[in-house]
Amino acid sequence: MKRQITDALTDFFYEYETPRQVLVRNRRVGVVCRLVQLLVLVYIIGWVFIYEKGYQSTDKAVGSVFTKMKGVGYTAGINGSEIVWDVAESVFPPQGDASIVVMTNYIITEGQKMGKCPELQGKYSCSSNSDCDEGSFKRTGHGKMTGVCVNATKTCEVMAWCPVEDDRDIPDPALLLSAENYTLFIKNSVTFPIFGVSRSNLVEGIDYDYIKKCLHEPNDAPLCPIFRLGDIVKLSGFNFEEIAQEGGAIGIVVDWTCNLDVDVKHCKPKYSFHGLYGNPDETDKARASVGYNFRYAKHFLEDNIQKRTLLKVFGIRLDIIVHSLARKFDIIPTLTAIGSGVGIFGVATVVCDLVLLHLLPKRDHYHTMKFKQADAYAPHESELLGLETSPYYSLEANARQVQGTGRPNDPESVACSTTELPKE
Template sequence: MKSQITNALSDFFFEYETPRQVLVRNRRVGVVCRLIQLGVLAYIIGWVFIYEKGYQSSDTAVSSVFSKMKGVGYTNVTGTERIWDVADYVFPPQGDSSFVVMTNYIITEGQKMGNCPELPGKHNCSSDADCEGGSFKRTGHGQMTGKCVNTTKTCEVLAWCPVEDDNNIPDPPLLMSAENYTLFIKNSVTFPLFEVTRSNLVEGIDNNYISKCLYDQEDSPLCPIFKLGDIVKMSGFNFETIAKVGGAIGIVIDWTCNLDFNVKHCKPMYNFHGLYGNPDEKDKARASVGYNFRFAKHYMEDKVQQRTLLKVFGIRIDIIVQSLARKFDIIPTLTAIGSGVGIFGVATVVCDLVLLYLLPKREFYKNMKFKYTDTQTQK
C-alpha cells in the first residue's frame, strides 16, 4: 500500500503529460487555420495594443476651473446712456465654471408693493365675478383682489407695481458690444494614479504672453483668453440671434495624455459646442426658446421699499473638463498578451469542426484524432 502511494506521488510530481497531436495535410483546412490566426494577430496588435493601448493603465483627472470675464458694454435706451462692466453683466460673479453673460434685457424700474391691473391676456375679465379674490394664476404677477379693472378689462392683483411687461424683447439686442468681451480660463488637473499635475498655463505661457494673446485654433491653440464672439462662432451660432433671447454653450477642455512621453507634451485642447439656441433650429416650433432669468435690485425711497426688476437674456457658458491619461503598466500588458494567446485557440476549434463534421473524409480524420478502447466488464 505504501509503495502504491509513493509511486502515485512520484508520477504526479515528476511526470509531464502532453496532448497527442495529429498533423493533417489538407490545403483548405490549413488556409482556414492561418487566416483565422492572422485575423487574431491583427486584432491583438492593431486593436488591443495600437488602438486601445492595452499595454497601458489609465486614469482620469481631478480638476479645478477658474474663469474671469473682461470688457465694457454700452447702451443707449431712449436717450439714457449707460456703461455696463463685469459686475453688471456676469452672473454669478465668483468665477465659476458655469456662468451667464448678459446680452439683452427688459428693465422695469420703480416697482413697489401695491394693487394694480394685470397685463392684457394674463387674466382678462368683464366683471368682478371673473376675479376670485385671494387666488393666484400660474402665469400671473400676484394675488387677485377680486376686482375687475374696467379700463384694462383685467383683474386687479396685489403685486410689485407696475407689473413687468416682457412681451416686446429688444431687437437688436441691447448689449451687442458683448461680442468683444474676453474670457480668461484657468484650469488645473491632477492624475492621482500617476501623481502628475498639469495646468492649462503650460510651458511658454507667462504673463507677457497672456497680455498679448487671443485664442485661435490654428495660430494660438494654447492661449487661455477667448473672445466671446469667437466662442459663439466656433459653436456654430450667430451672435445676434443667440444674444437676443439667450442660449447655452459648452467649452470642453480635453486632457488626453500619453505619459510614456515627457509630461510637457500633456497639453489641453479646447472644443466648443452649441447646447441650445442654434439659429438652424426651428425656434418658432419649440417651447421655451433661449435662456433668461430675473433678478431685482431693492432700495428704499421715502421710507418705501422699491425695486428695479431686470429680465436678463444671456449666454450661459458651461466649462467642462474631460480627461484621460495613460502610461505603460506590466500588468495590463501581460493580461492583453495572455488573452490574445487564448484567442488563438479559436483557430484550432474551428479547424477541428471542419475536419470532423464537414469534410468528406471526416470518419478517417476521427479515427486518426481519437483513440478508442473497448469497455470490458470485470468478472
C-alpha cells in the same frame, strides 16, 4: 492500499502530461487556419495595443477651473437714456465659476413697488369679479388675486410688484451686441493622483507677457487661455446676433489627454467649443422655453418706500467642462493583453476542427482519428493490436498500422495544427 496511494502520489508529482497533435495536410484547412490567426494578430496589435493602448494603465484628473470675464457694453435709446454695462452688472456670477452667464439682451421694468395693479391685458381676462378667485395664485401670474376685475383692462387685479412686468416683446436686435468683444480668461489646473503629475493650462511658454497680448486662435494660438466671446460663439457653430437675442448655452471643453510615457511637457490642453442649445433652427417644433434667461432685481428706497428695478436677462451661458485621461506603461495590463491575445489564438483551432469534422468529405475518418473511444470492460484496441497501452500513444502510428500503411496518401501540403490526425 498503501502501495496504491504511494503509486498515485508518485505519479502525480513525477509525471508530466503533454497533448499530442495530428498533422493534417490540407490546403483549404491550412489557409483557413492562417487567415484566422492573421485576423487575430491584426486585432491584438492594431486594436488592443495601438488603438486602445492596452499596454498602459489610465488615470483621471482632479482639477479646478477659475474664470474671469473682461469688457464693457453700451446700450442707447432705452427710455432716452444711455447705459454703460461693465462685467460687474452683465456677468453672472462674478466670482469666476466654471459656469458663467454673459448678458446680451434684457427687458427692464423700472420703479416697481408693492401694491395692487391689474394683470397684463390678454392674460387672466375677466368680465366680472366672479372670474377672479380671491386669494388664489396662478403659476404664470405675477401675484395674489384680490377678487377684483379691473374694467379698464378686463383683467384680474393682483397684489404684486407693480407695475407688473411685460416680457412679451423681446428687443430685436439684442441690446448688448457689444458683448461680442468681451474676453474670457480660463485658468485650469489638473492633478493625476495615481501618476503624481500636476499640470496647469498655463504651460511652458505661457507667461505674463504672452497672456497680455495673446488671443486664442485654434491654429495660430491654440494654447492661449484668453478667448473672445464672439470667437467662442462662432467656433461653436452659432451666430452671435441670433443667439444674443434670446440666449443659449455653449460648452467649452478643456481636454487633457496625455501620454506620460513621453516627457510631461507634452501634456498640454486642447480646447473645443460645442453649441448646447440656443440655435434658432432647433428641432424642437414646440419652440418651448427657447434660449436662456433669468430675472434679477435691484432694490432701493425712494421717499422711504421700497422699490426695485427688475431685469429679465437673456444671455449666453458658458460651461467649462474638463475632460482628462492620462496613460502610462504598466506591466500588469500589458501581460493581461498578451495573455488574452494568446487565448484568442485558440479560435483558429476551433474553426479548423469545425471544418475537418463537419465540412470535408472525409469528416468521418477525421472524427475517428481525433476521438478515441474506450470500453471500460472490453480489452483496449491497442492491446489487441499489440500496441503501446499508454493513453498518450501516437494516434497517427496506430492509424497507419490499422490501415496497413505508414505513409500519407494525400499530396496536399498546407498544414494546420489542431490535434494530431492522419493525413487526408
